[in-house]
Structure formats: structure tokens, C-alpha cells
Amino acid sequence: MSTDLLTDETCGLRERKKRETRRALNLAALDLVEEKGFSAVTTEEIAARAGVSARTFFNYFPSKEAAVIGTTGEELESYAAQLEEVRDGESPIGALRRILAGMLAPASIDRELRTRRRRILLGEPSLAPALVGNNIRIENALTAALERRLGVAPGSALEPRITVAVAIAAVRACIEHQQNGGSGDLESNIDAAFARIAVGLG
């Protein structure tokens, strides 16, 4: 399931147009936030720049924040799939480190978009609540995937949820540390954080 996330052609005109519109709204939102800051942007402006009506905006995103953050259900599925596929010698926490770091790194495809997204999201403190809210979705998706990987019934065991939550928290803490002008670069800080977690905080 989920081959590429972008070249993925279930292509009727309809599906393609929907993808384009969604993307156009996302890009318009990022543009405008970059120009004027999140709170100064209105949903009408975003819709206008994307070339659709104000009402249509809300057919694609449930809120202004969501349009800026722009995480799709497909992306969630992709992360979950990555976690389910077992690489030999890789622990769950190691896989989580890889996947979460990958979410931040500029991917091979869509390089500029990822980079821009990251810069804008990190630069807008007013989006912080929405971002951690978005993490809930990621956490749920990854928890379900880890449960499948471990072969336990959904919601039965505490451990998978703890593992995922701690991993996400570690990454988030590194981001926050960076936003506050802390030392070190993000990559190596994430490495350090996961090393610390693996060995125990006691």
C-alpha cells in the first residue's frame, strides 16, 4: 500500500484535481504565512491565492492551522507502514528514530517544500499548540502500527503507546531546544536524545 505518495496515480481527472487543489491551498498558506505571519493571514486570502472559493477551503481543511501544517492521511499511512516493516537488528525505538528524523529531513522528492515547511513551522510560535495537536494524530497512527508489528491487540498493552509517545516527545524537545537558540544542530541532538532514552533516564 502507498507506493510513492506523489506519483501515486489513481488518476482520474477528479482525483488529480483534488490533489492539485489541496496542494495549491497548502502552498498558498505557506506563502502567505511567510509573508505576513500566521495570525495576519485569513482563510479567504489563502483560498483566493489558490484560486478557489472561500467555502471550498473548508472542504479540504478543517481549520486554518491544518492548511499550514498540511499533514495528509497518506503521509500518516506511509509512516505507519515504515514502522511496520521490520528491518533486521533494528529495535522499535531505533525505527522510530529513523522515521521521525526522516519527517524533518528534506526528502529526496519535494525538497524545497519540505525545507520551507520546516522553516515556517519552526519560526511561528503561535502554531505550537496546533503542531502538538497534530502530533496526536501521528502518535495514534504510529502506536497502531507498532501494535501490529508487535502482534498485540490494539489498546491492550501500555508499552507501545509509551514507546511512541516518548520518541515523539524527544524529537519535539530537540526542536524546542533549537527554537530557544540552544546548542548543537538538530540532527546530532536527536541522536543524543535517543541515545539517552535508550540507556535510561533514571
Place this chain on the structure above:
Amino acid sequence: MSTDLLTDETCGLRERKKRETRRALNLAALDLVEEKGFSAVTTEEIAARAGVSARTFFNYFPSKEAAVIGTTGEELESYAAQLEEVRDGESPIGALRRILAGMLAPASIDRELRTRRRRILLGEPSLAPALVGNNIRIENALTAALERRLGVAPGSALEPRITVAVAIAAVRACIEHQQNGGSGDLESNIDAAFARIAVGLG
């Protein structure tokens, strides 16, 4: 600084009235949410039940969510103070376990309020984003306190922020596990989670 949080009397009439109004708004919000669910409650209703004007509501809380969650700056200071005070033989993570568990437990004073709060907050999934947003404030306060306790400059070291973030994430994961009908009671799950963290997730 901060003796009791409730009996604390900087008592002029003014200060007392402000506390009363704040509390009245908070209680009214909890009442109404319990009766009709969060999204069906309006800020006007809350203000009306608390006996103040609609405009005054926003002099006390920046949003509807905040009125329900109701964490005060004083509470944050109190938690921070608890973390700063060193008990012999207690590690930072141990102190965090104690403090965070204490936030959920019905306190000696204000027992019913705490219990109600907890029940309502846990029962309203639509408040989840706001709750994790609120956690940011707690995380920042606790991180600053831990930095002082360890004697490092604010924002310089990565470690304190990681420790706090992971501790909060662990508690949050236990709550979520409970909301999803997971096994075990909250108390013992939190114990298990912190034991797991202390020994390492690797």
C-alpha cells in the same frame, strides 16, 4: 513565594474578588461542559452562570478552552517550586513522577474540584488538542525549574528539556491509554511507565 495557592492572602478586596470571579468562571465552565458537552457551551453562557458580562470572560481567560482547563500561573509556579526543592535520594525523574502524578491525584484541599476536573477533561476528546497545548506551558515551567535545580544556564543544555518532555509524554500516554479503555489503573500504569523509562527503552 506561594504558600498554599488557596489560602494565600494578599488580601485586599480587589485580589479576593478577582480570585472568586476566576474560580466562578472555571466552575461554571466545568458545570456546563458536564451538562452539554464542550462544543455545545458558549462563552456567553459561562459568563452568565458566573454572573459577569460576556466581555469580562475574556479578561480572565484567553479562550473557551482555557476556562475549562483552568491552569493558573500560580499552579505552574507551585509545580516549579516543588521540582526545585531537592529531596535527598530523589532523582530529577523521580521528582517529576511525583509532581505529575500529584497533578492528577485529588489533592487534600479542593478534592471535589480536582476530581471533577479530571473526569471532565478525560471525558472530552475534543479538548485533547487544547490539553497538549497547555502541556507546553507546564513543560516550559518545569524545564526552567530543573535547569535551576541543576545549576545550568536556561536553554543551554539539552538534557533538562528532554527529561521533562519525556516525563510529561509518559503521563500523557498513560492517560490516553486509559481513555482508550486500556488495561490497568492510572496510578500503577504511571509507575510502570516511569520504571520503564528509568531503565531504558533500547
Place this chain on the structure above:
DNA sequence: GCCGATTGTGCAGTCACTGCAAAATTGCAG
């Protein structure tokens, strides 16, 4: 009782977000 400062309130306005029904577009069968 009076004055300066803080707090409460009404008003007008902006904007996020929603339901609904009509219009436009697309996919498909004949």
C-alpha cells in the same frame, strides 16, 4: 469624601467555521 488606579461592561467589528441548496464539473453508459 476625594482622587488615581484598576476592573467591569456595552458596542461594534473581524474572522473562523458550518449547513444548506443551487450550480458547475466529471465519469460513464447508451
Place this chain on the structure above:
DNA sequence: CTGCAATTTTGCAGTGACTGCACAATCGGC
């Protein structure tokens, strides 16, 4: 190509969160 059904877009009207502002009420100290 053409009409039909399903999907999507759009306009409209409305609700409610939230804000700035000016003014009234209240409080604390003299």
C-alpha cells in the same frame, strides 16, 4: 455526442469566538 448520476464547487446566511475602545463602576489610600 449526449444525457444522466455522482461528485465537487460555490454562494449565502448564520453562529460564535475573540478584540479594541470608550465609558461606567469599584477599590485603595489619603
